Amino acid sequence: MYDIVGDVHGHHDSLVALLEQWGYARRGDHWEHPGRTAVFVGDLVDRGPMIPETVDLVRRMVDGGAARVCMGNHEFNAIAWQTRDPDEPRAFLRPHDDRKLQQHVQTLRQYSSSELHEAVEWFRTLPRWLELDGIRVVHACWDEPLMQEIEAFKPNDEPLDDAFLLDATREGRPLFDAVEVVLKGRELWLPERTGLPDKDGHVRRKVRVAWFESPAGRSYADYSFPPNPSCPSVPVELRGQSAWEGYSPKSPPVFFGHYWLTGEPRPLATNVACLDYSVAKGGRLCGYRWDGETSLDASRFASVAATTAGVPAG
Ligand SMILES: [Mn+2]
Structure with missing residues (x-):
């Protein structure tokens, strides 16, 4: 084991x-x-x-x-x-x-x-x-x-x-x-004109997301992972990435x-x-x-x- x-x-x-x-x-x-x-x-x-x-x-x-x-x-x-x-x-x-x-x-x-x-x-x-x-x-x-x-x-x-x-x-x-x-995990581009400071103080335009769950019906705030309440509460957009289902x-x-x-x-x-x-x-x-x-x-x-x-x- x-x-x-x-x-x-x-x-x-x-x-x-x-x-x-x-x-x-x-x-x-x-x-x-x-x-x-x-x-x-x-x-x-x-x-x-x-x-x-x-x-x-x-x-x-x-x-x-x-x-x-x-x-x-x-x-x-x-x-x-x-x-x-x-x-x-x-x-x-x-x-x-x-x-x-x-x-x-x-x-x-x-x-x-x-x-x-x-x-x-x-x-x-x-x-x-x-x-x-x-x-x-x-x-x-x-x-x-x-x-x-x-x-x-x-x-x-x-x-x-x-x-x-x-x-x-x-x-x-x-x-x-x-x-x-x-x-490095799935990431999504944030909506236009939003950025988030990361742990090293750099501004990031993408956010890590909970790939093991489906993105359908989620917002950036609740689909970000680890959850980041500073993300916008608008629906996520895959912007050209092919969709995924989450982990079965x-x-x-x-x-x-x-x-x-x-x-x-x-x-x-x-x-x-x-x-x-x-x-x-x-x-x-x-x-x-x-x-x-x-x-x-x-x-x-x-x-x-x-x-x-x-x-x-x-
Ligand atoms: Mn790592």
Whole structure:
């Protein structure tokens, strides 16, 4: 059975505390549990104080058969940050501008360049999502048609190559939207002349939405996710995006991270759970202990406080 872990973002000591709470122990070179497998939703890197240690801990668990991990948008971004643009050899697939540097600065500070290169090679091998025995795990959004598009380009068990990365980082190319949605979640353009400040103080023109529910009949205020009452209370418009239905209540439970939730962890629907409770912003590292149930149970969430303050400006 599986213990699913939300976004760690370099909070190594909180991760150790969560694993200990669940009865994992360090044997030989890795943490493990005699009867269970840990599953990480991605976003191991950026923002927190012990990023290389976190990646090393998870990688050793994976190599030892004690854990599985899927790719977060921060791992994807780290790969693109390190990969040169074939059309413009002095540039990178993720532009090295100040705003993006701000997101990566802790990872860049904490790794030597050779260690980071080695970590990024491992990130390329991470599956983009996991379909396990009875559960599904993805960083931000489970969307089968888009996953099929991604798989058609590169099977999920093969490392990402430069051709994939080029298509996935260029707006307008076929893979761009699919990778955006699966790793960063669905977003909608706000109505004209509205913008919202995000957690880093940038004004955003798009808002993250509750993709696991149908957009039909919803307003920006009540369909935004996490719910943002500053959004306009007018009906959402898909503006050219093809419609989606939300996550079917008949599908296996799906676990994801990404959304910086706060408050008491709880399922979002019978078969939907987000495990990101903002450890990188003074919140909690959250997990869910799954024992085969198809109806998720609030009492099965586990969480530990951030054991170290978030590192500022990261
Ligand atoms: Mn994320």
